Amino acid sequence: MQGIILSGQNPPSDAAILGRVWVAGVIPFLVGVALIINGLFVSKRQIEVDRQEEQTRQNRLKSAGETPALRAADTAEFIPPSFGVTEETTKHLSNPSPKR
Numbered sequence: 001m002q003g004i005i006l007s008g009q010n011p012p013s014d015a016a017i018l019g020r021v022w023v024a025g026v027i028p029f030l031v032g033v034a035l036i037i038n039g040l041f042v043s044k045r046q047i048e049v050d051r052q053e054e055q056t057r058q059n060r061l062k063s064a065g066e067t068p069a070l071r072a073a074d075t076a077e078f079i080p081p082s083f084g085v086t087e088e089t090t091k092h093l094s095n096p097s098p099k100r
Helices: 002-006 012-018 021-064
Strands: none
Touching: 002 012
């Protein structure tokens, strides 16, 4: 930007604006630096903590003699509804209503 300002082809009011345009790039630059720091330090620690918690949970399950598994599906657990939204709707279609 300094080269554009020193070329002298811009009015003085534009030169003042062009001299400060770099400020608009500071925020995205700092966000990028923060993402890099997060990826290098914070996320690695979180992954290690999660891994340790998973190992602890597995060790507790092994010591208790349980195997981690879902229980078998049982469709008999569902309670049949006494009525439905579409109940008896086709009966109304067979008898046309009288026109008035």
